[in-house]
Amino acid sequence: MRFIGSKENIEGCSIVLRGYPFDGTASFKSGQRFAPSNIRLNSEGIETYSPNFNIDIEEDINFYDAKDLSLPFGNTTKSLELIEKDALNFFKEGYILFGIGGEHLVSLPLIRACHSIYKELNVVHIDAHADLREEYLGEKLSHATVIRRVLDFLPHKKIHQLFIRSGTGEEFKFMREKGTLKATPDEVLKDIGENTPVYITIDMDVLDPSVFPGTGTPEPGGIDFNTLIDTLSLFKNLNVVGMDFMELSPDIDNTEISSITACKLIRECMGVIHGK
Numbered sequence: 368m369r370f371i372g373s374k375e376n377i378e379g380c381s382i383v384l385r386g387y388p389f390d391g392t393a394s395f396k397s398g399q400r401f402a403p404s405n406i407r408l409n410s411e412g413i414e415t416y417s418p419n420f421n422i423d424i425e426e427d428i429n430f431y432d433a434k435d436l437s438l439p440f441g442n443t444t445k446s447l448e449l450i451e452k453d454a455l456n457f458f459k460e461g462y463i464l465f466g467i468g469g470e471h472l473v474s475l476p477l478i479r480a481c482h483s484i485y486k487e488l489n490v491v492h493i494d495a496h497a498d499l500r501e502e503y504l505g506e507k508l509s510h511a512t513v514i515r516r517v518l519d520f521l522p523h524k525k526i527h528q529l530f531i532r533s534g535t536g537e538e539f540k541f542m543r544e545k546g547t548l549k550a551t552p553d554e555v556l557k558d559i560g561e562n563t564p565v566y567i568t569i570d571m572d573v574l575d576p577s578v579f580p581g582t583g584t585p586e587p588g589g590i591d592f593n594t595l596i597d598t599l600s601l602f603k604n605l606n607v608v609g610m611d612f613m614e615l616s617p618d619i620d621n622t623e624i625s626s627i628t629a630c631k632l633i634r635e636c637m638g639v640i641h642g643k
């Protein structure tokens with residue numbers, strides 16, 4: 368099964384959709400590893416046309432669904448290595464990689480691979496959580512530390528966080544002092560400019576749990592669907608070279624509304640990557 372509207376062959380495609388079904392450090396509720404296959408299945412239920420972007424992902428976008436990367440469950444370090452190597456292969460060939468998680472730690476090897484090709488890379492981090500802890504439950508590699516680990520190789524001026532509403536006092540102090548937490552999407556756009564290569568990572572728990580309950584660490588007080596769409600609409604002016612979509616945990620939401628929401632958002636993200 369492929370994501371609706373995707374091409375059967377990679378030839379002629381500029382965007383690659385790839386599943387990374389890893390949830391090895393999920394600390395509260397897990398099951399994010401089932402998201403990529405669940406998303407493909409539920410994508411059959413959405414339209415291929417996006418009124419927001421006026422594109423049809425089947426007719427206007429050449430994207431290939433490269434299925435899932437096989438991972439050694441239980442071995443975090445090895446899994447991250449394999450993900451990075453896999454992503455690098457796509458970035459090296461000039462493809463725009465769209466990664467589907469999995470838990471948020473998956474973004475670390477994806478961003479690292481992207482940065483090794485695009486030295487001027489900026490990262491836009493859309494999430495409920497700051498993900499800036501130095502370690503979590505004694506681990507340096509965790510879904511709760513992913514942006515801190517990105518800061519190990521990217522200066523803070525290149526990190527732009529949006530809609531963060533949960534974290535430790537220390538994390539919020541860092542965001543305020545370093546200015547990584549932006550007040551509006553416009554501010555992000557202004558800071559980055561139109562030509563700089565950008566990687567956008569979206570943790571789905573940025574949405575309010577009433578909109579998107581199917582995630583491992585739901586956080587009340589989130590944004591609604593249209594706010595996220597409006598934000599993404601602005602970001603089509605950015606030079607997006609990589610993107611990911613993390614933390615759907617389909618089995619937590621038996622209504623499958625979260626899964627459908629995920630599918631629709633992925634369709635809209637294609638519009639963002641496609642650009643103006």
Ligand SMILES: [Mn+2]
Nearest residue numbers: 495496570572
């Ligand atoms: Mn989060």
